[in-house]
Structures are given as structure tokens and as C-alpha cells.
Amino acid sequence: MNKQRILDAIAKAGKALYMALPVMFGVVILVSISKVFIPSTVYASVFQNNLLDSFIGSSLGSILAGNPITSYIIGGELLNNGISLIAVTAFMVSWVTVGLIQLPAESVMLGKKFAIYRNISSFVLSIFVAILTVFIVGVIS
Amino acid sequence: MKLRKSEKSPTPLIFLAITVFMFLILIILKPEVFWSIINNSIKLLITILPSLLLVFLLLVITNYFITKKTIVKHFQGKHGWLTAIIFGMLSSGPIYMWYPLLSxxxxxxxxxxxxxxxxxxxxxxxxILPLMVSYFGIVYVIVLTLVMALTSLLQGLIINKITGGKNEHSNSI
Known part of the structure; x- marks a missing residue:
């Protein structure tokens, strides 16, 4: 074991968490505020628990961006508010696979055609992943 | 250690500052919600923080074993798809950090x-999957991870088909 490499690995991990913490604390406060001010009936009116939910979930996840940890916290709270698991899954998957904010950088570095098709296919596949995952979990459980 | 420009980004702190500012405005306007918001925040943090310790440990392990050099070496082997899946999962850092290497x-x-x-x-x-497990359960996380890994192959094939991505050199890499 290389001691310097271990220290570097610890420093890198610490830095990654340190970068994520302000956003995480911010999201915790926002979620707590929304719990107090937004009644669960509002969520229920947006998400109707049908297939359209996954589309809405994917769209929301595509627009929003950030650390996956944030999507887990928001996803968990959406689930607690009665949103379907398909919608929450689509939301979390598109959050991490569709990168509208990074699209310009991705286009420059990896090609415009590649970046556009990758993001479009990621959006469509997030719905597919959500439906398949929830179906399999339903069969297993 | 000198930070790169992107790592010095003040955006996370600005986001936290705006959120705290919003919270302060709300409790000035509606002081009775103060304890509800604080209680909700503490409950959420109690759910998250134990998982973060495990997240830190796992990040250290992956940072130690997985470097850019390791990834390049394995992409040059015979099992390109498997390399893409495994190292995609194990790679760390922001996505844009990987664009120059991939390019x-x-x-x-x-x-x-x-x-x-x-x-x-x-x-x-x-x-960071331990945190997801704390919210959604182990079965869900395992199924989602496997479905996503398989879907990544499907996406790779789709992208190759659409962009004609498999060029004459790609067999060797």
C-alpha cells in the first residue's frame, strides 16, 4: 500500500463530499420548507399515478441537475408524498443520465451529434428503466 | 493542493446562502413554522448522515484503485463494453472532468x-448507493443498478447505430 496514494485518495474523497455538502444542506432545508408549505395534494395533482407520471418525472429530472445524492433525497421525499415509484425512478434516472446543463461542453468535446443523440436516448431510456425496474421489483417483492 | 477553476466554483455556497436566506425570510414572515422546518431538517439529516460515512469510505477505496491510467489501459483490452460499464461505475469526479480523456x-x-x-x-x-438503500431498500437499488447497467449497453448500441460510431480503429480500442 502506497501511503501517499492513500492520503491522496482520502483528500479526493473528502473534497468530493465537501463540494457536495453545501448543496445537500440547501436541499435538506428546501425539502423541509416544502414539507411545511406544500400539501401533498399538490403533488397528487401533478402526478396522477399513470404512465404520464414517468414522462413528467423524466422531464423534471432532465431540467434539474446536481449531485445524485440530491436526487435521492428529493426522490425519497416525493415517494413519501405518495408519488408513484415509476415517476420517482424516472426522475432520479434522468437526473443523472440527461445533462442539459453539460450539453454545450459535451457537444464541444465529444461532438454535437453524439451529445444530442446521447441525451435524447437517455431521456427515453429513463422512462424504460423506470417501468422495467418497478415491474421487476414488483415481481420479486 | 491547488484547486482547478471549476473546483473553486462558489455555486454550491451561493445555493446554500440563498436557501438559508429564504428560510430566514420565511421565519420572519411566519415564525410559527420555525420548529417544523428545523424538525424536518434534523429528521432528514439523521437519515442521510450515517450513510455519508460509508459513502466517504467507499469513495476513498475507489479513488485509491481507479485512476485515469487504469481506465485507458483497460479500454485498450479486448473487453471494451465490460470496461465501459465497470469503469463508468467506478470513475469519480464531475462528468466534465472526463470529457478531455474521452475526446x-x-x-x-x-x-x-x-x-x-x-x-x-x-x-x-x-x-453513494448506501444512501439510496436507506431511502428505497436494497432490492430496489440492486434491480435499478442492474437494469441501468444493461440499458447502458442498449444505449451504446443505439448510439453506434445512429452515429455510425464504430470506426475502423475501434476494434483495437
Whole structure:
């Protein structure tokens, strides 16, 4: 074991968490505020628990961006508010696979055609992943 | 350690400052919600923080074993798809950090499909899955991870088909 490499690995991990913490604390406060001010009936009116939910979930996840940890916290709270698991899954998957904010950088570095098709296919596949995952979990459980 | 410009970004702190400011405005306007918001925040933090310790440990392990050099070495082997999946999952850091390396590999003949599969699997963050388990349960997380890994292959094939991504050099990389 290389001691310097271990220290570097610890420093890198610490830095990654340190970068994520302000956003995480911010999201915790926002979620707590929304719990107090937004009644669960509002969520229920947006998400109707049908297939359209996954589309809405994917769209929301595509627009929003950030650390996956944030999507887990928001996803968990959406689930607690009665949103379907398909919608929450689509939301979390598109959050991490569709990168509208990074699209310009991705286009420059990896090609415009590649970046556009990758993001479009990621959006469509997030719905597919959500439906398949929830179906399999339903069969297993 | 000197930080790169992107790592010094004040955006996370600005986001936290705006949120705290919003919270302060709300409790000035509606002081009776103060304890409800504080209680909700504490409950959420209690759910999250124990998992973060495990997340930290797993990040250290992956940072120790997985370097850019390791990834390039394995992409040059025979099992490109498997490499794209495994190293996509194990790679760390912001996504844009990987663009220069991927761009370079692309110039050397790596197919668009491999790159798409690698990027898709970057969304599966093994070190932070313990946190997801605390919210959604182990069965759900395992199924989702497997479905996403398989879907990444599908996406790689789709991207290759659409972009004609498999160029004449890609067999060797």
C-alpha cells in the first residue's frame, strides 16, 4: 500500500463530499420548507399515478441537475408524498443520465451529434428503466 | 493542493446562502413554522448522515484503485463494453472532468457507443448507493443498478447505430 496514494485518495474523497455538502444542506432545508408549505395534494395533482407520471418525472429530472445524492433525497421525499415509484425512478434516472446543463461542453468535446443523440436516448431510456425496474421489483417483492 | 477553476466554483455556497436566506425570510414572515422546518431538517439529516460515512469510505477505496491510467489501459483490452460499464461505475469526479480523456480516446478510435455506455454508467455511483438503500431498500437499488447497467449497453448500441460510431480503429480500442 502506497501511503501517499492513500492520503491522496482520502483528500479526493473528502473534497468530493465537501463540494457536495453545501448543496445537500440547501436541499435538506428546501425539502423541509416544502414539507411545511406544500400539501401533498399538490403533488397528487401533478402526478396522477399513470404512465404520464414517468414522462413528467423524466422531464423534471432532465431540467434539474446536481449531485445524485440530491436526487435521492428529493426522490425519497416525493415517494413519501405518495408519488408513484415509476415517476420517482424516472426522475432520479434522468437526473443523472440527461445533462442539459453539460450539453454545450459535451457537444464541444465529444461532438454535437453524439451529445444530442446521447441525451435524447437517455431521456427515453429513463422512462424504460423506470417501468422495467418497478415491474421487476414488483415481481420479486 | 491547488484547486482547478471549476473546483473553486462558489455555486454550491451561493445555493446554500440563498436557501438559508429564504428560510430566514420565511421565519420572519411566519415564525410559527420555525420548529417544523428545523424538525424536518434534523429528521432528514439523521437519515442521510450515517450513510455519508460509508459513502466517504467507499469513495476513498475507489479513488485509491481507479485512476485515469487504469481506465485507458483497460479500454485498450479486448473487453471494451465490460470496461465501459465497470469503469463508468467506478470513475469519480464531475462528468466534465472526463470529457478531455474521452475526446482523446475518441480521436484514437474509441467508438461512440463505448463512450455513451461509459457515460451512462457514470450515473451509477456505487459509493453513494448506501444512501439510496436507506431511502428505497436494497432490492430496489440492486434491480435499478442492474437494469441501468444493461440499458447502458442498449444505449451504446443505439448510439453506434445512429452515429455510425464504430470506426475502423475501434476494434483495437
Amino acid at each position: 482523446d480516446l475518441k480521436d484514437k478510435g474509441l467508438s461512440n457507443g463505448f463512450i455513451a455506455t461509459f457515460l451512462y454508467n457514470r450515473s451509477i455511483k456505487l459509493p
